[in-house]
Amino acid sequence: xxxxxxxxxxxxxxxxxxxxxxxxxxxxxxxxxxxxxxxxxxxxxxxxxxxxxxxxxxxxxxxxxxxxxxxxxxxxxxxxxxxxxxxxxxxxxxxxxxxxxxxxxxxxxxxxxxxxxxxxxxxxxxxxxxxxxxxxxxxxxxxxxxxxxxxxxxxxxxxxxxxxxxxxxxxxxxxxxxxxxxxxxxxxxxxxxxxxxxxxxxxxxxxxxxxxxxxxxxxxxxxxxxxxxxxxxxxxxxxxxxxxxxxxxxxxxxxxxxxxxxxxxxxxxxxxxxxxxxxxxxxxxxxxxxxxxxxxxxxxxxxxxxxxxxxxxxxxxxxxxxxxxxxxxxxxxxxxxxxxxxxxxxxxxxxxxxxxxxxxxxxxxxxxxxxxxxxxxxxxxxxxxxxxxxxxxxxxxxxxxxxxxxxxxxxxxxxxxxxxxxxxxxxxxxxxxxxxxxxxxxxxxxxxxxxxxxxxxxxxxxxxxxxxxxxxxxxxxxxxxxxxxxxxxxxxx
Numbered sequence: 001x002x003x004x005x006x007x008x009x010x011x012x013x014x015x016x017x018x019x020x021x022x023x024x025x026x027x028x029x030x031x032x033x034x035x036x037x038x039x040x041x042x043x044x045x046x047x048x049x050x051x052x053x054x055x056x057x058x059x060x061x062x063x064x065x066x067x068x069x070x071x072x073x074x075x076x077x078x079x080x081x082x083x084x085x086x087x088x089x090x091x092x093x094x095x096x097x098x099x100x101x102x103x104x105x106x107x108x109x110x111x112x113x114x115x116x117x118x119x120x121x122x123x124x125x126x127x128x129x130x131x132x133x134x135x136x137x138x139x140x141x142x143x144x145x146x147x148x149x150x151x152x153x154x155x156x157x158x159x160x161x162x163x164x165x166x167x168x169x170x171x172x173x174x175x176x177x178x179x180x181x182x183x184x185x186x187x188x189x190x191x192x193x194x195x196x197x198x199x200x201x202x203x204x205x206x207x208x209x210x211x212x213x214x215x216x217x218x219x220x221x222x223x224x225x226x227x228x229x230x231x232x233x234x235x236x237x238x239x240x241x242x243x244x245x246x247x248x249x250x251x252x253x254x255x256x257x258x259x260x261x262x263x264x265x266x267x268x269x270x271x272x273x274x275x276x277x278x279x280x281x282x283x284x285x286x287x288x289x290x291x292x293x294x295x296x297x298x299x300x301x302x303x304x305x306x307x308x309x310x311x312x313x314x315x316x317x318x319x320x321x322x323x324x325x326x327x328x329x330x331x332x333x334x335x336x337x338x339x340x341x342x343x344x345x346x347x348x349x350x351x352x353x354x355x356x357x358x359x360x361x362x363x364x365x366x367x368x369x370x371x372x373x374x375x376x377x378x379x380x381x382x383x384x385x386x387x388x389x390x391x392x393x394x395x396x397x398x399x400x401x402x403x404x405x406x407x408x409x410x411x412x413x414x415x416x417x418x419x420x421x422x423x424x425x426x427x428x429x430x431x432x433x434x435x436x437x438x439x440x441x442x443x444x445x446x447x448x449x450x451x452x453x454x455x456x457x458x459x460x461x462x463x464x465x466x467x468x469x470x471x472x473x474x475x476x477x478x479x480x481x482x483x484x485x486x487x488x489x490x491x492x493x
Contacts, residue, residue: 022100027093036334045310048110049292051282065310076107088333125171166191240324251279268429327455338487359482379489392477
């Protein structure tokens with residue numbers, strides 16, 4: 001995980017807040033409709049996500065966080081919770097499926113699930129304090145007949161460390177089974193010791209076993225990273241193998257025609273959104289692939305403060321281009337339910353002219369042109385098309401702004417830099433910004449989520465500004481904003 005800000009005074013767990021060993025969680029009071037932007041009720045948060053699918057059911061395992069990683073003396077105290085769906089709209093919520101059962105278990109960390117010979121296997125790391133008083137991460141697994149009720153297996157942990165790799169950094173096992181040989185494979189996040197370049201020891205250790213008792217250590221499947229490559233994902237899709245991993249919670253992937261590389265860097269990283277942490281994926285019906293991640297909280301709930309562990313869930317639909325490059329968009333079923341489009345008036349303010357009820361033309365070769373729309377709901381969906389008419393320096397919108405545009409969050413498009421900014425985050429290598437683009441914006445309380453042309457997404461958490469004006473602007477160029485629609489979000493849980 002990214003090195004999040006943790007308050008200096010770690011919380012002392014009480015018997016009221018916790019059961020015997022782990023935090024209490026009531027699935028019966030949780031949302032069962034759309035889990036896009038879901039946060040469990042109470043002082044609880046979503047952590048790392050572990051999606052899995054079987055027979056048309058999407059299993060959304062996720063880490064239950066209770067105190068932004070402060071629980072159990074800062075070691076996390078995390079446990080696995082499960083939500084399932086057959087249609088991405090209606091969900092079932094379950095009690096904790098992998099919990100803290102022993103005093104030595106300080107966190108049930110991220111892992112993965114595989115189904116093999118009528119059994120579900122959940123592999124995970126257990127964070128603990130060893131006899132020398134040092135924090136270690138060791139590997140554990142549990143089995144289940146239904147993917148819901150898991151039984152931890154003995155010995156627990158079953159694997160403590162691999163020679164030549166860090167004991168402190170040894171977590172997040174990604175499991176898959178070679179059906180031909182019956183061999184289990186694990187990719188484990190770790191740090192390689194005694195490397196040629198001391199700042200490039202991050203790696204994914206490759207372990208194999210046929211009996212889950214004797215494990216062989218093969219050559220790492222990924223090396224040379226400047227930090228531990230966390231929460232790996234690995235899948236085969238239409239002839240392409242994908243290895244996904246996180247660097248400081250930002251998600252990257254490489255691709256190959258062969259199972260273990262050589263890996264090819266894609267032309268852009270569509271899964272990399274700074275505020276969609278540790279993206280992992282699972283297949284879904286009709287050849288689809290759905291990714292799950294989480295939007296972190298901000299320290300003290302301030303716009304410019306660092307992120308802290310735990311927040312809201314977020315989902316993307318991942319798509320594949322002919323060359324194996326991945327793109328991402330909002331899953332159609334998970335776009336929030338909205339009321340009919342509301343009426344609005346576009347006020348052309350500077351170097352702008354109205355072009356109909358839902359369009360405005362901005363002509364500003366010598367500076368900036370702008371127009372505004374007032375009385376925007378705090379929770380709504382805004383869709384529009386934007387057409388640059390020749391070269392521009394930049395164009396975009398100010399969201400949650402005011403009458404003077406001196407507050408708000410800038411959604412900025414730069415064709416020259418191939419970059420999109422949303423507040424204080426951005427995504428890079430975004431092509432096509434000099435042509436017409438379709439933009440889909442979700443304002444959901446302090447989360448702002450944007451999809452561009454159904455191929456790239458960017459999200460941010462920005463809690464402070466609450467203005468009700470949207471500004472449309474362009475700088476050093478001519479841009480048309482058209483087909484603007486504003487639909488209030490309707491709560492359907």
